[in-house]
Amino acid sequence: MSQQLKLLERETGTSLLEPVGRGVRLTPAAHGLVRHTERILANLEEAEAELAAVHDELRGSLRVAAFQSAVLTVAPTVLDALARDHPELEVTIAQREVEDAFEGLLAHEFDLIISEEYPGLPDPLREGVDRVELLRDPLHLVLPMDGPWSARPGSLSELAGAPWALDAVDTSTGAWARAVCRQAGFEPRVRVDTLNPLLQVDLVRSGHALAFVPALLGRRHLGGVRPVGLVGAPYRLLSTQVRSGRTRHPAVVACRAAFAEAVAYMSVDKPDWALT
Structure with a gap:
């Protein structure tokens, strides 16, 4: 990575890293380059989504990350539905806490994640991420x-x-x-x-x-x-989140629909009584 950055510095004639103590950090010019890179990657994902929509059958892979309770209760139904309706689509699910899942989403490790938001602790809106409410649990x-x-x-x-x-x-x-x-x-x-x-x-x-x-x-x-x-x-508010460039990808659309269908048919037991 450092070698590639040094090569890019030579090609552009611009410093991209500056020393901070024993480490380094990105310069303002590098942060500007990152913003351009994010737009380019989003455009590439949009183009990929258009190409995928041409095929009658969903193919390829879809990588999902979710926390434990979602994996335990919703994921099996989602996997069954996607295997039934889209047998050529390979779906993998990783158990991750929400912050780790977000990092993986932004790093293109995952295509879709399940997030949770607790009362009084709103989840920050992240640029370049599309969020759709899934369930009020x-x-x-x-x-x-x-x-x-x-x-x-x-x-x-x-x-x-x-x-x-x-x-x-x-x-x-x-x-x-x-x-x-x-x-x-x-x-x-x-x-x-x-x-x-x-x-x-x-x-x-x-x-x-x-x-x-x-x-x-x-x-x-x-x-x-x-x-x-x-x-x-x-x-708690559960949502599905994807990178904005991947929102219209047929595999993402199908996975979101499977999650929505799974929670719609779930029956949640009412508590024995409520505190006052």
């Missing part, structure tokens, strides 16, 4: 069926002394969960710090912690715990 408190924390609380503040299983504080899910507890008047006592929602549910099921989980996990993964609605009925 309710967020619930889950309690164990037995033990000291299984009793029906009237408000979240009654659970101030409970142990919790939460996402890390530097994630949007973890920041949102802690904000909900603070609004109820307490700082959560985090017993287990994990990004794995299935582990969180299992800790609740065994009576070791309480947790907040998305309803998308469904009955299959929420057996043995009691979902409780939260004040204000909060939800």
Whole structure:
């Protein structure tokens, strides 16, 4: 990479890198070149989409990235639908957290990603990325069926002394969960710090912690715990995101349609009761 940049510097007669401490950074001229490059790549992807639309059958590959709960619940249905309707299209799905998925999308590692946005933590609009809303997924408190924390609380503040299983504080899910507890008047006592929602549910099921989980996990993964609605009925917003130049590619259009169809036919169980 550095050799290619030095060659480009010689060809253009312009400095593209400047030293910063022990490293380097792009010069203003280099940032301008990057903007031109992004437009060129977008134009190339638009041309590729037009060529792909000429064929009757979808061919080639489509690379998707999604976080765990989407992979668990929606991805199998999407894979079945695409294999049925477009057998010549090879679809691969990688489990990635949202920020890693975005980096992969912008680096052309992925063609489509699933993103999530939590209440009060809006996802920034990114230049050159097309976003389409997929699902408003309710967020619930889950309690164990037995033990000291299984009793029906009237408000979240009654659970101030409970142990919790939460996402890390530097994630949007973890920041949102802690904000909900603070609004109820307490700082959560985090017993287990994990990004794995299935582990969180299992800790609740065994009576070791309480947790907040998305309803998308469904009955299959929420057996043995009691979902409780939260004040204000909060939800996370799920979206599909692609690079703008790839929006009209037939494979992207088909994949987005498969995801939309999958969530449309999903049944989300209502919580046993809601907090006040």
